Structure formats: structure tokens, C-alpha cells
Amino acid sequence: MERGTNLIREQNLKTVRRLMNRRVRATKAELSRESGLSVVALQSLLQAMEERGEIRREGMFQPDHGRPAAVYRYEERAQMVLSICMYEKQGEDTAVFSACDLLGNVVETKEIPLVEPEADSFDGEIASFLEAYPSIAAVGFGIPGEAVDGRLVTSDYERLTGADICGHVQRNFGRQAFVQNDVNAAIAGYCARRQTPEDQVAVGIYVPKKYGPGMGVWIHGRLWCGRDGMVGEVEGLLPEVNWRQPGEAASRRNALARLAKVCILMYNPHRLVIYGDVDQGGMEEMIREALGEPLGRIMMPQMEFCADLRPDFEAGILSMGLERVRGY
Structure with a gap:
């Protein structure tokens, strides 16, 4: 019974933390309305958060009717x-x-x-x-x-x-x-910054100048990393291509189009993001042609090129x- 009570309390704490992170400032009454928790239940939760330095009291709010209410402020630098x-x-x-x-x-x-x-x-x-x-x-x-x-x-x-x-x-x-x-981090950051819907799939391919390419996959709201986090080692998909030698621009573009084709066929993403200093001119059409008909027409994802990975x-x-x- 005690374990169940502690689990409920911990879940309630998470709810209040999420609300305070979003609102930054709130009264108990406001938190009660948005969380569905009673003011009595909130009292002990807010006290615990105050003692941990997660929130602090920041003045009083005087409503048009009723008693003044303490305003709690989220301590954004607590951690x-x-x-x-x-x-x-x-x-x-x-x-x-x-x-x-x-x-x-x-x-x-x-x-x-x-x-x-x-x-x-x-x-x-x-x-x-x-x-x-x-x-x-x-x-x-x-x-x-x-x-x-x-x-x-x-x-x-x-x-x-x-x-x-x-x-x-x-x-x-x-x-x-x-x-x-x-590139795992980059595609996760891409989806977070753009609030990509959780029912979508996004794939990122990073093509640096000095090193081989890598791939990151974001599926239904989270990274898909595989058993040991090794998903994305795509350099070996085209062993005949030496990505670490500058080579001719045309041959690198062709290799990238082939690599993108494989990624599209494997994951059928809604979005494909290519990171790095890549010549974008005609690249989307090259990928479409690599897929062929009818796949180039049916499976082609929304494309985006980002020169700066950072x-x-x-x-x-x-x-x-x-x-x-x-x-x-």
C-alpha cells in the first residue's frame, strides 16, 4: 500500500514540475485547475519542491474577490x-x-x-x-x-x-x-525544435568533409538506436565509395543520392534532412531518379538541407x- 501511495505522489510531483516548467509562475489555485489535484494535495507537493530548491515564493497575488494567494516561481537554474x-x-x-x-x-x-x-x-x-x-x-x-x-x-x-x-x-x-x-542528436534536435508530430518518421544523414557519413532515425517521438545504439553506421552500405577522400564532387553527389535512396527504402520517412556542405542543386531529383518509378513518386519524403549541423x-x-x- 505504501509503495502505491509513493508512486502516486511521485507521479503527482512530475505533473506539478511539468506545469511549473511551462508556466514559470503560478498560484496553488491555478495549478489545481490545470492539474486536477486538490489544493490540499498540492500543499505538501509544493512544500517538498520548495525544500528542494525547485521553486520559491515570489510575492502575493490579490484576486478581485477572496484572499491573497502566494505566487510560486520555478527556479530554472535549480539544475x-x-x-x-x-x-x-x-x-x-x-x-x-x-x-x-x-x-x-x-x-x-x-x-x-x-x-x-x-x-x-x-x-x-x-x-x-x-x-x-x-x-x-x-x-x-x-x-x-x-x-x-x-x-x-x-x-x-x-x-x-x-x-x-x-x-x-x-x-x-x-x-x-x-x-x-x-547525427542521432541532430535529428532529435531537429524534431524537437520543429515540434515534429509523434506519428511521423524523420531521417537525418550527415556528410562531413573529412569523415564518413552517418545516419540518425527518429520514429514516433523517439530516437531509434538499435541494440547497442549503433544504428546509423551507413558508411559501409557503399563500400566502394571512399568518403574520406575529397574526390570529385560529381561522384560524391551520386554516392549521396544512392545512400539517400537506401535510407528512404529502409525507413520510408516523412522527412529526410541532409546535413553538411552539400551542393543542393538537382540533388532531390537525383534521389527521385535513384528510387525509380513508381517509388520515386510515392516514397519521396519532404527534403531539407542544413549546411550547419550545430x-x-x-x-x-x-x-x-x-x-x-x-x-x-
Whole structure:
């Protein structure tokens, strides 16, 4: 019986946290109307949130009729997220550090060049951000590569391959940490920023200049990562193509059209997003022709080209971090 009561209370807390995150300021009466919880039930929940520093009282509201009511304010910096996104910027390897509050506001960003990074290469910047924002509760790494249980099993950065960067952060800074593939994070961020309906499928293909392509799949409101999070290793689909050599632009465009064809046939997405410095001219028609008739007419998704991976990439890592710390 006690376990059931605790589960109900925890669910009610999640409901109130979600409402306060959306409203920022609210009275008990307003929360009661929107949540369906009684004012009596809310009293103990709000008290618990106050004691944890999740909300604070911010003055009184005087209605036209009745008693004044306390106004509760959401503490958006009670817990924060630090994202570290590694990507290729104008052909140079770069790491972008961003601190984000519970409302999703990025409060500080810093870029540094990446030169043969190792697990401890980020320690100085992490320490600096934690000093400025001690309430950072989660650190998220966005990487070009794949991780299993927090350990990098593949990486475009040789010295990071095999590194347990999550364990390193947890041991040295006492914060939870997670790792996500760059294009996985980007397609998740794309869908979050555009509020893509949950009944749709979106696929992202990232084609950097110096490395092989990768793919991310978003199905019905969530990333689909497979058994070990390794979905998206599409470089091997066309083994005859050496993506890591500049080569002729025409041959790369043809290879990309073939790769997009395979992704469309596999996932039949509503949206296909191609990231990277890609010549868009005629690309959509090339993909349609690669599919052939009648599939090119029936299966062709809504296409979008994004030269800059960073906005969606960063949004994806931050949204994943916020899921971990918001408490709902």
C-alpha cells in the first residue's frame, strides 16, 4: 500500500514540475485547475519542491474577490545541463560547450579547437563551467562516433576510441554523464525544435568533409538506436565509395543520392534532412531518379538541407540532458 501511495505522489510531483516548467509562475489555485489535484494535495507537493530548491515564493497575488494567494516561481537554474558537442566547422574539428537551464535557455557558450582530444581534454572547460554554474547536474557529450555503455567503441578521434568519458566525468566531477552520436542528436534536435508530430518518421544523414557519413532515425517521438545504439553506421552500405577522400564532387553527389535512396527504402520517412556542405542543386531529383518509378513518386519524403549541423546537434544533446534532470 505504501509503495502505491509513493508512486502516486511521485507521479503527482512530475505533473506539478511539468506545469511549473511551462508556466514559470503560478498560484496553488491555478495549478489545481490545470492539474486536477486538490489544493490540499498540492500543499505538501509544493512544500517538498520548495525544500528542494525547485521553486520559491515570489510575492502575493490579490484576486478581485477572496484572499491573497502566494505566487510560486520555478527556479530554472535549480539544475542545469552542460553539453559538449564535437563537430566539423569549416573543415576544422571544434568542441562547443553550452550551459542550459531547465527552461531550455542557453546561458553561456564557448568554442575551442580540438587537436587529438583524449578523455581528459575537456576537464579544464568542464571545471570552469561547474565553477560558474554549480547546479549543473548532467554533462552530455555529442560525438562523431558510437558509444556502448558510455565507452566510445568508434570515434573519428583516434585517441578517444575506447575511452570511458562518462565514467571519467562521474569520477572526477561527480556529475552524471551521457554520450550520443552527432547525427542521432541532430535529428532529435531537429524534431524537437520543429515540434515534429509523434506519428511521423524523420531521417537525418550527415556528410562531413573529412569523415564518413552517418545516419540518425527518429520514429514516433523517439530516437531509434538499435541494440547497442549503433544504428546509423551507413558508411559501409557503399563500400566502394571512399568518403574520406575529397574526390570529385560529381561522384560524391551520386554516392549521396544512392545512400539517400537506401535510407528512404529502409525507413520510408516523412522527412529526410541532409546535413553538411552539400551542393543542393538537382540533388532531390537525383534521389527521385535513384528510387525509380513508381517509388520515386510515392516514397519521396519532404527534403531539407542544413549546411550547419550545430543548431540541431546542440539542441538534441541539451534536450536529452534536460530529460535526465527535469524530474518529469
